[in-house]
Amino acid sequence: xxxxxxxxxxxxxxxxxxxxxxxxxxxxxxxxxxxxxxxxxxxxxxxxxxxxxxxxxxxxxxxxxxxxxxxxxxxxxxxxxxxxxxxxxxxxxxxxxxxxxxxxxxxxxxxxxxxxxxxxxxxxxxxxxxxxxxxxxxxxxxxxxxxxxxxxxxxxxxxxxxxxxxxxxxxxxxxxxxxxxxxxxxxxxxxxxxxxxxxxxxxxxxxxxxxxxxxxxxxxxxxxxxxxxxxxxxxxxxxxxxxxxxxxxxxxxxxxxxxxxxxxxxxxxxxxxxxxxxxxxxxxxxxxxxxxxxxxxxxxxxxxxxxxxxxxxxxxxxxxxxxxxxxxxxxx
Amino acid sequence: xxxxxxxxxxxxxxxxxxxxxxxxxxxxxxxxxxxxxxxxxxxxxxxxxxxxxxxxxxxxxxxxxxxxxxxxxxxxxxxxxxxxxxxxxxxxxxxxxxxxxxxxxxxxxxxxxxxxxxxxxxxxxxxxxxxxxxxxxxxxxxxxxxxxxxxxxxxxxxxxxxxxxxxxxxxxxxxxxxxxxxxxxxxxxxxxxxxxxxxxxxxxxxxxxxxxxxxxxxxxxxxxxxxxxxxxxxxxxxxxxxxxxxxxxxxxxxxxxxxxxxxxxxxxxxxxxxxxxxxxxxxx
Numbered sequence: 001x002x003x004x005x006x007x008x009x010x011x012x013x014x015x016x017x018x019x020x021x022x023x024x025x026x027x028x029x030x031x032x033x034x035x036x037x038x039x040x041x042x043x044x045x046x047x048x049x050x051x052x053x054x055x056x057x058x059x060x061x062x063x064x065x066x067x068x069x070x071x072x073x074x075x076x077x078x079x080x081x082x083x084x085x086x087x088x089x090x091x092x093x094x095x096x097x098x099x100x101x102x103x104x105x106x107x108x109x110x111x112x113x114x115x116x117x118x119x120x121x122x123x124x125x126x127x128x129x130x131x132x133x134x135x136x137x138x139x140x141x142x143x144x145x146x147x148x149x150x151x152x153x154x155x156x157x158x159x160x161x162x163x164x165x166x167x168x169x170x171x172x173x174x175x176x177x178x179x180x181x182x183x184x185x186x187x188x189x190x191x192x193x194x195x196x197x198x199x200x201x202x203x204x205x206x207x208x209x210x211x212x213x214x215x216x217x218x219x220x221x222x223x224x225x226x227x228x229x230x231x232x233x234x235x236x237x238x239x240x241x242x243x244x245x246x247x248x249x250x251x252x253x254x255x256x257x258x259x260x261x262x263x264x265x266x267x268x269x270x271x272x273x274x275x276x277x278x279x280x281x282x283x284x285x286x287x288x289x290x291x292x293x294x295x296x297x298x299x300x301x302x303x304x305x306x307x308x309x310x311x312x313x314x315x316x317x318x319x320x321x322x323x324x325x326x327x328x329x330x331x332x
Numbered sequence: 333x334x335x336x337x338x339x340x341x342x343x344x345x346x347x348x349x350x351x352x353x354x355x356x357x358x359x360x361x362x363x364x365x366x367x368x369x370x371x372x373x374x375x376x377x378x379x380x381x382x383x384x385x386x387x388x389x390x391x392x393x394x395x396x397x398x399x400x401x402x403x404x405x406x407x408x409x410x411x412x413x414x415x416x417x418x419x420x421x422x423x424x425x426x427x428x429x430x431x432x433x434x435x436x437x438x439x440x441x442x443x444x445x446x447x448x449x450x451x452x453x454x455x456x457x458x459x460x461x462x463x464x465x466x467x468x469x470x471x472x473x474x475x476x477x478x479x480x481x482x483x484x485x486x487x488x489x490x491x492x493x494x495x496x497x498x499x500x501x502x503x504x505x506x507x508x509x510x511x512x513x514x515x516x517x518x519x520x521x522x523x524x525x526x527x528x529x530x531x532x533x534x535x536x537x538x539x540x541x542x543x544x545x546x547x548x549x550x551x552x553x554x555x556x557x558x559x560x561x562x563x564x565x566x567x568x569x570x571x572x573x574x575x576x577x578x579x580x581x582x583x584x585x586x587x588x589x590x591x592x593x594x595x596x597x598x599x600x601x602x603x604x605x606x607x608x609x610x611x612x613x614x615x616x
Contacts (some may be wrong), residue, residue, distance in 0.1 A: 128602060132596055248433065286440045290441065297430060297433045304426050
């Protein structure tokens with residue numbers, strides 16, 4: 001059992017990461033920073049997915065539902081056209097919390113009842129919700145802009161450097177916050193649910209309450225990511241928010257980085273974004289996505305533990321080498 | 333009004349047959365291996381495209397084109413099991429994620445080979461017949477007949493043959509089946525091959541029913557989820573009944589309400605079933 005207050009030592013990696021990220025804007029061009037911004041958002045979405053699915057094992061295909069709902073609510077309220085017929089245009093500091101609240105509320109209304117149902121049913125139902133929301137957003141064209149979505153939304157801040165600071169700050173705040181939660185006893189219970197839910201239940205814990213806690217954290221994170229992403233891009237559309245590729249990117253980021261680790265998804269988010277961006281000039285259209293899907297498939301197949309698992313193995317190997325042999329507490 | 337009702341009756345029967353055919357393989361794989369193959373609907377698309385390619389680009393005669401399409405799908409399904417799923421049979425998260433990525437790989441493969449444009453497949457059987465005063469294409473009737481032949485064939489196979497009984501035994505009690513000498517791996521190999529073949533047949537008719545486009549697998553995928561959940565995961569009879577509920581629901585929505593809400597009602601039924609009876613109508 002790790003007591004996170006006493007293990008201040010493990011914060012040193014966070015410090016190194018934060019220092020690196022703070023130096024970055026002074027040495028790289030804005031075009032590179034723009035990729036980092038996308039990577040930060042992808043990392044936020046992946047952390048959100050990891051908090052729920054990576055820890056509890058309830059694979060959600062519906063995270064774009066939460067992200068898209070938050071983004072759409074904030075976009076509809078802040079759009080110049082406003083709500084029709086009464087033209088209300090609210091400022092961002094009101095619409096963004098409302099968007100996050102919509103993600104949490106909508107999620108609790110739809111996802112939580114299905115979390116009582118175990119196994120593959122939850123995954124299928126979450127995908128179904130995603131499809132329904134996507135259809136409704138297209139059908140309710142008067143408010144949501146239909147297929148084309150809403151454009152020219154207000155920005156939170158402008159310029160690559162400002163957006164970089166903003167997205168990096170949010171990403172680190174969320175990551176460290178959830179990392180602390182995941183290292184606490186709650187995180188252990190969530191991992192135990194993934195391994196054997198019946199055992200957790202029979203030791204007197206209400207697994208539903210733990211799942212609900214994980215879900216709310218996940219939904220808040222998804223909502224924050226969703227509204228900031230929407231107002232960074234300045235537009236939202238069903239093709240972007242509810243696309244399978246978007247869903248794939250979130251899941252692949254988490255799995256490639258390492259499920260159930262919070263830190264892994266950050267690496268996964270950066271890997272996925274930089275991989276798809278760096279191949280943009282080399283390969284075109286479908287070839288790029290094909291290459292990306294195949295790489296993702298290979299990592300999932302050969303290294304289900306992801307980058308975090310690989311790093312863990314390497315670190316363990318060095319420890320064993322230094323001490324000259326395998327010791328009991330290092331096996332796991 | 334009468335014409336609309338007749339139209340719904342006829343089109344609903346056809347769509348339900350196709351949906352049953354698409355969902356059958358999906359539910360069989362779940363029943364035997366407790367694995368959800370998210371790439372299943374992508375095989376349906378692959379079947380349609382391979383048939384189109386053989387028939388209309390290469391110019392191979394119709395029956396042989398069909399056989400090639402079915403064989404390609406069966407092979408793809410078998411390869412998925414052997415190459416991807418078998419290693420992580422007891423890790424549903426990995427199976428979910430990897431078969432989902434595989435579906436997108438197949439999607440991009442289709443885009444790369446055949447492009448994004450829609451393609452029209454020649455009807456398998458040409459001509460029109462009057463049914464209840466409504467003109468119905470012979471292709472639709474053929475597709476309905478083939479669907480029912482395949483479904484009855486699978487039901488007979490599962491009930492009457494030794495291998496079919498082994499499948500049902502595995503679905504009921506895995507350990508008990510293994511103790512009585514059933515090799516689960518062999519049964520899985522056969523089930524995945526059969527499921528792929530059924531997806532191929534469904535693809536041929538689904539392609540000629542609508543048209544071919546790389547996004548055509550989305551709707552069958554979601555509909556087959558809804559069908560297997562309403563019917564009960566792993567139950568063939570349940571799949572058949574649920575396919576008709578969903579098929580008629582969808583036809584009614586498309587013809588009488590709003591084409592854009594296609595699929596929404598089926599998903600709503602699915603959610604109601606999940607809340608009221610989580611194991612589905614026929615699930616155990």
